[in-house]
Amino acid sequence: MKKLTKLGVASFSIFVLNVYSQTIVKADENVNTSTPVALASSAGQANSSSSSTSSVNAQQDGNSTVASNVTPTTEEATSTSNTANTSVSENGRESNTRAVTPKNGNIIDEGGYVNVEGQPAFSSEDGKNVTYSYTVAYQAMHSSDHGQSVSDLAIRIPNLPNAKVDFTLVGTRDAKESPISVNVPMKLINFDDENRLYPTVIPRAEELEAGKIPFIVGFKGYGAYGGVDESKITSYSIFTVFSKSQAVRVNVTLPLEEAKKIKYLPIDTRMDWKSSQEGGGSYEEGSQNLQDYKNHQVGVYNENGEFSYGGLENPSLIDDSYVQNGHLIRSVSNPSTYITPNNGDWTRIPHDININPETFFNYVKTFNLKYNPVVSYYASEFEDMADQDVSAFYQGNVLVDYVIKDSSQSIKSTYTDTPLTSIYGMDGALKTYDISKNNKERPEFIIFNGQTYHLVGVSTTSAPEYGLMKEGTTQVVYEYVKEELSTVTPAPTFIPPVIPAQKPVQSSQNEDIKVNSIEEQSSNHKEISKPQLDQDLANQSEVSPEQGQLPNTGNSNTPFFSFLGSLVGIFGFALLKKRKSER
Numbered sequence: 001m002k003k004l005t006k007l008g009v010a011s012f013s014i015f016v017l018n019v020y021s022q023t024i025v026k027a028d029e030n031v032n033t034s035t036p037v038a039l040a041s042s043a044g045q046a047n048s049s050s051s052s053t054s055s056v057n058a059q060q061d062g063n064s065t066v067a068s069n070v071t072p073t074t075e076e077a078t079s080t081s082n083t084a085n086t087s088v089s090e091n092g093r094e095s096n097t098r099a100v101t102p103k104n105g106n107i108i109d110e111g112g113y114v115n116v117e118g119q120p121a122f123s124s125e126d127g128k129n130v131t132y133s134y135t136v137a138y139q140a141m142h143s144s145d146h147g148q149s150v151s152d153l154a155i156r157i158p159n160l161p162n163a164k165v166d167f168t169l170v171g172t173r174d175a176k177e178s179p180i181s182v183n184v185p186m187k188l189i190n191f192d193d194e195n196r197l198y199p200t201v202i203p204r205a206e207e208l209e210a211g212k213i214p215f216i217v218g219f220k221g222y223g224a225y226g227g228v229d230e231s232k233i234t235s236y237s238i239f240t241v242f243s244k245s246q247a248v249r250v251n252v253t254l255p256l257e258e259a260k261k262i263k264y265l266p267i268d269t270r271m272d273w274k275s276s277q278e279g280g281g282s283y284e285e286g287s288q289n290l291q292d293y294k295n296h297q298v299g300v301y302n303e304n305g306e307f308s309y310g311g312l313e314n315p316s317l318i319d320d321s322y323v324q325n326g327h328l329i330r331s332v333s334n335p336s337t338y339i340t341p342n343n344g345d346w347t348r349i350p351h352d353i354n355i356n357p358e359t360f361f362n363y364v365k366t367f368n369l370k371y372n373p374v375v376s377y378y379a380s381e382f383e384d385m386a387d388q389d390v391s392a393f394y395q396g397n398v399l400v401d402y403v404i405k406d407s408s409q410s411i412k413s414t415y416t417d418t419p420l421t422s423i424y425g426m427d428g429a430l431k432t433y434d435i436s437k438n439n440k441e442r443p444e445f446i447i448f449n450g451q452t453y454h455l456v457g458v459s460t461t462s463a464p465e466y467g468l469m470k471e472g473t474t475q476v477v478y479e480y481v482k483e484e485l486s487t488v489t490p491a492p493t494f495i496p497p498v499i500p501a502q503k504p505v506q507s508s509q510n511e512d513i514k515v516n517s518i519e520e521q522s523s524n525h526k527e528i529s530k531p532q533l534d535q536d537l538a539n540q541s542e543v544s545p546e547q548g549q550l551p552n553t554g555n556s557n558t559p560f561f562s563f564l565g566s567l568v569g570i571f572g573f574a575l576l577k578k579r580k581s582e583r
Contacts, residue, residue, distance in 0.1 A: 106373045107364055111245075112349035112383040114138045114153065116269045117342040118327060120424035121259070121393035127421060130259035132252045132391035133428075134267050137171065137346035139245035141271070141363065141385070144376040149275055150290070150363070150385065154226055155236045156268040156298065157252055158315055164253040167236070169214040171247030171346045172205050179244070179347040180205040186214045186248065188236075191222060201239045202246050216248075226272045227291045228298055232313045237272075243378065247346035252391075263393055264318040266311055266332050268298055270386035274367070295336035296361040296386065309333045318390065326392045333388070336361065340387040351382035360384055394471040396423040398433045400441050405456055405479040411448035415441055417476070423469040434466035435476055446480055453480035 119133040140151035157165065167186040174180050182205070189200065200215040208214070217237045219225040225235045240246060252265060273287040290296045299309040311318040311332030318332050331337040336359040338352040352360075361384040364370065369377045397420045402412035418433055425431050435441045442465075446453045455478060458465060462477040 105370070106376050107369060107381070108376055108378050109380045109382070110139070110378050112340055112351050112380060113141060113150075113271060113385045114269050114383070114387045115340040115342065115346075115349045116267055116387045116389045117344065118267070118389040118391040119428055120326065121265070121391050121422055122424045122426050122428070123256070123422040124253075125426075128256055129253050130256055130393055130422060132254070132259075132265040132393065134250045134389065134391055135170065135247060135346065136250055136267075136269050137245050137247040137349055138240075138269065138271070139349060140240055140242065141377070141379045142243050143378065147276055147375070148367075148377070150271045150273065151241065151275065152237055152239050152271060152273050154270055154272045155238070155248075155250060156228060156233050156270075156312065157250075158266070158313060159230070159232055159234045160252075160254065160258070162255055162258060163234075165234070165236075166251045166253070167216040168249040168251075169202065169208075169246075170249045171245070172202060172208065173242050173244050173246060174205040177242065177244045182208060184208055184214055186216045188218050189215050190218045190220055191225075201241050204242075226289055226298075229307075229309075232309055233268075233298070245347055245349055259393055260395070262315045264311075264323060264390040265315055265393070266318060266328070266388060266390045268312050268333065268337075268386070268388050270296070270298070270337075290361075290385070293361060293366065295334075295359050296384065297334060297336075299333045300335070312388075323390060323392065326390075326394075328389050331388055332390075335359065336384075337386045337388060338384050339389075340383070342389070349383075351380060352384055352387075355382065361386070394423045395420050396469045396471050396474065397421070398435070398469065398474045398476065400435060401475065401477045402443075402446060403459070403477060403479060404453065405459075405481050411453055411480060412443075412446050417441055418469070418474075423471060430468040430470075432466070432468055433474065436465040442478065445483075452483040454483060455479075456481055 115137045117135045117137075119135065121130050121132045123130055136153070136155060138153045140149055142149045142151065157163070165188075167188070169182055169184045169186055172180050172182055200217055203212040203214050215238075217239075219230065219235045219237070221230075222235075223230055225237075228235055238248060250267065252267075254262070254265075270290075272290055274290055275287040291298070294300075298312065299307055302308040311322070313333070322328055322330060322332055327342060328339055330339060338355055338360065340352050341350050343350055362381055363385060364377070364379050364381045369379060396418075397416065398418040400415040400417055401410060402415075403410055417435055418431075423431055442455070444455050446455075457479060459477040459479050463474045465476060467474075
């Protein structure tokens with residue numbers, strides 16, 4: 001009996017222990033309950049020893065899953081959960097990654113950590129250089145006890161020998177953490193500069209007004225800052241003690257001839273150091289490099305076993321498959337780096353999109369922040385603490401052609417209105433062109449092969465005479481028509497008849513001649529017809545150019561004088577006969 005009793009007690013003990021073990025496992029799976037309080041001690045030990053076990057955690061948590069117990073604070077997170085964030089969870093079942101804030105949870109999501117937004121590249125006023133521009137916004141991961149934090153930001157660009165890089169602080173905070181837009185050039189100081197101030201954090205608005213200089217830290221000569229090869233990638237860093245976002249403008253200027261080879265110039269920004277204090281970030285300060293984790297590294301190992309930075313190392317590898325509307329849609333160096341959508345607002349950073357939980361770097365889960373409920377962490381499970389983007393150099397030109405209407409026959413050589421250049425101005429707006437007001441570009445007529453052609457307008461396939469520039473060639477085509485020669489019949493020229501000059505009759509002529517003249521006149525008068533008479537009258541009315549006398553101003557051969565002449569002739573003839581008879 002005693003043996004049976006002992007056996008029963010042992011069986012019951014095993015049963016109770018098994019139930020308790022299952023309860024602990026279930027509690028571990030459902031960390032959104034109050035059970036994690038019982039695990040605070042172990043969680044605290046895990047956090048305190050995270051630096052020594054980082055390599056192990058990197059392998060175990062490299063394929064971390066986005067948890068589903070934090071509420072996104074931006075529209076982008078909601079969009080993500082509705083589209084790309086429905087994925088396979090650790091237990092193989094489909095789960096929606098839309099965050100839900102747990103009751104009494106210690107994770108406070110204030111948005112994303114990092115966002116880089118590329119601006120269109122633009123040409124200098126003299127056209128000799130091209131500037132690629134970016135706006136970089138970031139905010140630190142911090143905690144309520146001001147202990148564990150990630151407050152640095154590394155900015156990396158391709159190592160281009162002739163590149164000139166400038167930094168400008170464009171967004172900071174005042175003492176009340178209110179956002180203040182500024183425009184203050186930052187001073188580059190190398191990490192080993194003996195004059196380097198510590199900490200080189202972003203100044204607040206009040207400090208800027210007092211004359212404090214914002215610094216950007218370079219790593220020339222460091223070799224491999226954060227594990228990144230300096231010979232391939234150039235690194236810079238900024239640090240902050242703000243609990244809210246700030247912003248920096250980055251300009252990379254290249255000579256035009258080199259820029260023509262780079263349509264898309266990438267930039268990588270990521271937070272590198274997990275620290276036990278705010279504003280720090282280095283091995284010397286006891287910080288842990290987050291690039292110990294493969295899904296947070298800048299590059300990856302390629303098929304040849306070589307570590308590669310892809311398009312970040314060689315921008316010519318970036319083609320249009322990486323870019324949409326002038327911005328990256330996927331990483332150019334590490335597929336595990338997810339892109340943060342742009343919103344044009346440095347005061348509010350969106351969450352990442354198109355997250356794959358199997359490769360996503362989830363800081364909250366990687367470092368078990370939920371297991372230390374006595375501390376509140378201002379962190380996000382929808383942001384991998386990294387972002388990339390490009391500044392696009394879009395080139396265009398404007399050409400003018402002159403053709404015969406309804407044909408492709410050119411009658412004048414092509415005129416270059418605008419040579420190949422950036423289509424964006426320094427203000428980020430598209431440049432304009434206008435040909436309509438220039439007679440040199442828009443001649444009213446053109447002489448071609450000895451023929452004159454007149455302008456009739458632009459062809460139906462032509463670009464507008466004025467407007468915004470676009471990538472590629474803007475072709476303006478003017479049409480002309482040949483001038484028509486009109487056929488006009490000239491009016492006949494009247495040539496007046498030549499009338500011989502008449503010699504005056506001498507008074508010494510004898511009467512016989514007079515009588516004969518009278519007879520001839522009488523005889524001729526009888527033979528002249530009326531039409532001929534009219535013609536003679538018309539001819540006599542004209543001025544004879546050969547006569548040195550006054551012009552004839554009237555007709556002397558009127559009917560009356562003709563009759564009188566005839567009568568005198570008859571009378572003279574009768575008188576002559578009478579005298580003959582008397583003789």
